[in-house]
Amino acid sequence: MSDHEYVPSSKFGKWFNDRLPLLTLASHLTDYPTPKNLNYWWTFGGILTFCLITQIVTGLTLAMHYIAHADMAFESVEHIMRDVNYGWLIRYIHANGASMFFLAVYIHIFRSLFYGSYKSPREIIWIIGIIIYLLMMAAAFMGYVLPWGQMSFWGATVITNLFSAIPLVGEGIVTWLWGGYSVDNPTLTRFFTLHYLIPFLILGLVVLHIWALHVPGNNNPIGIDVKKPSKDTVPFHPYIVIKDGFALLMFMIVFAFFVFYSPNILGHADNYIEANPMVTPAHIVPEWYLLPFYAILRSVPDKLLGVVAMLSAILILAALPWLDTSKIRSAVFRPLYKQFYWILVADVLILGYIGAMPAEGLYLLIARVATAYYFLHFLVILPVLGFKEKTIPVPLSITEPILGGSPNLAMAKNKESLDK
Amino acid sequence: MSDKKPERRDFLFTASYAVGAVGVAAVVWPLVDQMNPDASVKALASTEVDVSSVKPGNTITVLWRGKPVFIRRRTQDEISEAKSVKMEDLKHPEKDEDRAKDPEWLVMLGVCTHLGCVPLNDKGDYDGWFCPCHGSHYDTSGRIRKGPAPLNMEVPKYEFVNANTIKIG
Numbered sequence: 001m002s003d004h005e006y007v008p009s010s011k012f013g014k015w016f017n018d019r020l021p022l023l024t025l026a027s028h029l030t031d032y033p034t035p036k037n038l039n040y041w042w043t044f045g046g047i048l049t050f051c052l053i054t055q056i057v058t059g060l061t062l063a064m065h066y067i068a069h070a071d072m073a074f075e076s077v078e079h080i081m082r083d084v085n086y087g088w089l090i091r092y093i094h095a096n097g098a099s100m101f102f103l104a105v106y107i108h109i110f111r112s113l114f115y116g117s118y119k120s121p122r123e124i125i126w127i128i129g130i131i132i133y134l135l136m137m138a139a140a141f142m143g144y145v146l147p148w149g150q151m152s153f154w155g156a157t158v159i160t161n162l163f164s165a166i167p168l169v170g171e172g173i174v175t176w177l178w179g180g181y182s183v184d185n186p187t188l189t190r191f192f193t194l195h196y197l198i199p200f201l202i203l204g205l206v207v208l209h210i211w212a213l214h215v216p217g218n219n220n221p222i223g224i225d226v227k228k229p230s231k232d233t234v235p236f237h238p239y240i241v242i243k244d245g246f247a248l249l250m251f252m253i254v255f256a257f258f259v260f261y262s263p264n265i266l267g268h269a270d271n272y273i274e275a276n277p278m279v280t281p282a283h284i285v286p287e288w289y290l291l292p293f294y295a296i297l298r299s300v301p302d303k304l305l306g307v308v309a310m311l312s313a314i315l316i317l318a319a320l321p322w323l324d325t326s327k328i329r330s331a332v333f334r335p336l337y338k339q340f341y342w343i344l345v346a347d348v349l350i351l352g353y354i355g356a357m358p359a360e361g362l363y364l365l366i367a368r369v370a371t372a373y374y375f376l377h378f379l380v381i382l383p384v385l386g387f388k389e390k391t392i393p394v395p396l397s398i399t400e401p402i403l404g405g406s407p408n409l410a411m412a413k414n415k416e417s418l419d420k
Numbered sequence: 421m422s423d424k425k426p427e428r429r430d431f432l433f434t435a436s437y438a439v440g441a442v443g444v445a446a447v448v449w450p451l452v453d454q455m456n457p458d459a460s461v462k463a464l465a466s467t468e469v470d471v472s473s474v475k476p477g478n479t480i481t482v483l484w485r486g487k488p489v490f491i492r493r494r495t496q497d498e499i500s501e502a503k504s505v506k507m508e509d510l511k512h513p514e515k516d517e518d519r520a521k522d523p524e525w526l527v528m529l530g531v532c533t534h535l536g537c538v539p540l541n542d543k544g545d546y547d548g549w550f551c552p553c554h555g556s557h558y559d560t561s562g563r564i565r566k567g568p569a570p571l572n573m574e575v576p577k578y579e580f581v582n583a584n585t586i587k588i589g
Contacts, residue, residue: 154553157535158535158536158537158553160536161534176452176456177455179456179461180485180486181485181487182487184461184486186457277483277487278483280538280553283552284552284553302568302570303568303570358555359554
């Protein structure tokens with residue numbers, strides 16, 4: 001992507017690079033021109049890479065001690081906690097790491113929503129991101145099953161039973177997923193296999209995600225196309241590396257707080273009871289990061305439609321680049337969208353809270369309103385807003401409003417000229 | 421393409437793709453089917469239960485194919501309550517006679533037809549079962565009356581081997 005052709009300085013480097021251009025790649029990554037106005041919301045890409053590596057490394061080491069068998073899984077996890085050297089630390093990092101991963105990915109997704117990062121020409125980056133998010137949910141769900149506690153077992157039962165809502169073939173699919181007539185040992189061993197596989201699929205998709213990002217380059221807080229390289233950009237190294245590194249340190253403080261001071265606060269006490277197919281815990285709740293979708297599932301009184309609504313709530317995100325008809329990317333210049341954005345954030349938080357509450361009475365009513373609003377936002381508000389909203393003039397470059405003291409309106413592109 | 425007449429080569433391409441597709445399907449099927457219940461799982465297909473100690477109004481729960489099965493010896497009140505329900509009031513209409521061959525004994529999978537939780541005994545608005553997960557209410561015949569579950573709790577294949585023994589499966 002760099003305009004200049006990279007030539008290694010050493011003779012060996014040149015010899016190697018002619019055969020495998022790894023040094024060209026490294027040079028591209030260090031020189032990669034980045035908009036100079038990126039704020040801290042842009043540091044979560046790096047943080048997510050850290051989370052993925054952490055999960056893979058701790059997961060590999062846990063797998064050296066874990067036994068994927070219905071009779072031994074629960075005990076082997078306790079064995080890791082009590083006997084294995086630093087086993088408690090590795091497991092708590094892995095378990096809380098999943099929560100940290102989702103915390104970071106939600107911030108990353110909502111960053112994109114605010115600054116319109118999913119819009120042309122970045123649709124493919126966005127869709128790959130949604131696939132990664134789906135795989136993350138699958139990996140997290142299967143990982144939660146492995147300790148074979150009560151929540152593991154009943155969570156697995158409820159989630160796999162979602163497929164039984166499919167007409168005609170549903171029951172067959174569920175039996176196939178289970179490898180039996182209920183969640184049992186065959187289910188556990190295949191979940192372990194897939195839980196081990198998915199992080200590496202995610203890793204491959206992350207490479208594609210970053211590759212696709214490096215074609216148009218980063219979006220930025222004012223959401224305009226940036227000429228690269230120019231006065232509006234800085235090289236990735238050292239500017240962004242240092243900023244990402246600092247943000248990562250702050251993130252690790254939060255991470256360490258959970259691992260060392262409240263390692264079980266995000267989990268569920270019932271999962272320290274071994275799985276029992278005869279008794280369902282009184283109140284089944286998924287992990288916090290799945291609660292909004294769980295609330296949507298429960299807000300629909302019909303089994304099939306509930307499952308359809310829940311899946312649609314996730315898949316609708318993939319269509320977002322085409323549902324949002326506004327040509328202006330950043331919410332900074334979209335006064336109405338900015339308000340709807342925050343309403344959506346509140347709506348998702350409400351759904352998350354309701355998902356943890358029993359599905360009855362007032363909770364059920366709120367869940368239904370919030371579910372309806374969620375779909376309204378994507379299917380009605382966003383498409384209409386692009387035509388109705390009066391946007392604020394967008395500056396021509398990142399430097400212009402700063403050097404000019406205030407936005408130079410004569411130079412500014414307004415929405416009409418963008419439409420041409 | 422469209423103005424060109426099919427040639428021998430097009431036939432060869434189509435035939436090769438077709439053979440290739442059959443070959444791929446033949447290889448994929450064993451990889452998919454290995455996930456279905458295996459012979460050892462299928463071998464555990466039936467269970468015999470001694471019910472001589474179950475008193476009227478009591479339920480025992482046994483494990484069959486990894487799933488709980490409720491065996492309830494119903495009281496006269498429960499039987500008459502189950503029989504008096506009108507078919508129009510049922511989400512999944514089934515007569516009590518069709519669910520309990522011997523009205524005193526109700527044998528069914530203790531699995532909520534919503535998402536597979538185990539409902540609780542003697543709970544709910546219809547004196548039968550209540551599922552704590554998503555709030556489905558079942559009556560004294562195990563039929564769904566209220567809540568998200570679409571169907572009545574399933575009655576498995578079973579028979580009385582003798583007066584005291586039920587064979588499930």
